Amino acid sequence: MFDEAPGYGEVPRPAPKKRRAAAVQDSPIWNAEEAAQRLEESGDYKVLRKLVPRLIIPRSESRHPNLAVLIDTETTGLHHARDEVIEIGAVAFTYDNEGFVGDVVGIYSGLRQPSAPIPPEITRLTGITDEMVAGQAIDIATLDALIEPADLIIAHNAGFDRPFCEKLSPSFVPKAWACSVSEIGWADLGFEGNKLGYLVSQSGLFHEGHRAADDCHALLEVLARPTGEGAAVPFAELLQSSRRSKVRIFAENAPFDMKDHLKGRGYRWSDGNDGRPKAWWVEVDEDLYDDELRYLRTDIYGWDEAEPLTMRLTAHDRFRA
Secondary structure: OHHHOOOOOOOOOOOOHHHHHHHHHHOOOOOHHHHHHHHHHOOOOOOOEEOOOOOEOOHHHOOOOEEEEEEEEEEOOOOOOOOOEEEEEEEEEEEOOOOOEEEEEEEEEEEOOOOOOOOHHHHHHHOOOHHHHOOOOOOHHHHHHHHOOOOEEEEOOHHHHHHHHHHHOHHHOOOOEEEOOOOOOOHHHOOOOOOHHHHHHHOOEEOOOOOHHHHHHHHHHHHHOOEOOOOEOHHHHHHHHHHOOEEEEEEOOOOHHHHHHHHHOOOEEEOOOOOOOOEEEEEEEHHHHHHHHHHHHHHHHOOOOOOOEEEEEOOOOOOOO
C-alpha cells in the first residue's frame, strides 16, 4: 500500500538474491579470494577453496629428478581374490630427494567392466554404474607407461590397493610402495583423522570425492602442503618412512588372555585366510625390533628364549597380499 500513498511515489523493491549476488560478482571490485581472506580474518568463518588439479607438463621440463605415482582404485568389493577393479586413477609427479613435490607430469583414468554387475552398495559409494562401465576396459599399455619409470607408488591405503593393482598389471609388482594412511603421523601434524575427506577439508580444500583420479589429485595437494607448527611437508615424512626397513612380528601361540594387551599395543589379528600365520602381528621400524622382542618375551610369553616369527620388509615388500 505504501507505494500508492500520495507524495511517496513507488518504493523500490529489492532485487532477488540471485540477481544481487550476480551483480556483486560482476562488479569490478569483486574479488573472491579477497572476500575469503576477509571472512577468515574475522575469526568467525573458515573458508574451503575448491581444489584445482595442477597443470600437466612434459617430464623433460621438470627439474626434479625423481618420479612417484599416486594410485587409487575403485573395486566391486574388499577382497582382491574375488573382487575386481572397476576404475583406476593415477597421477604421476616429480619430487626431489628431500621430499619437495615438483610437477605433475602425467595422469591416467580408466573404467573397466567387471564380470558381474556392480553391487548396489558400491554404486552408492562411488557413483559408478553398470551403464558407465559397459564395454569399458583399462588401457594397460598406457597405464604401464606411467608406472614403469616410477621410483615410488603411493596409495591412501596401500594394503588395499596394491593387491588389486598387482592383479591388474605386473608392472606394479617390483615397485616400491608407500601408504599415506599408515606411514604419516597425521595426528602429530594437527589433523583429526587420516581419512582423505578429513585431510582435504582440514587443508582448507574441497573436491568431488570417491572417483579415482579426483582422489589422487586431492591427495597430492594434501601431501604437498606444509602443515602444523613446523610447516612440515607430509610427503617428506612419507618418503622418509618408505625408505626405512621394517620388521613384521607374529606373536604366534600367544596366551589367549594376552589378546587385549597385544591389541592395546597396536597388534592386529590375522585369521590365516590370506596365507599369513594365524596370530596377532605388528609392524615396527627395524631399530625398534629389540624393544618389541623384549616386550613379547617379558610381558606376553614370560620366556626369555622366545623367538616369534619375524619378517624384514622394505618398501618393495610391504603391503603385498
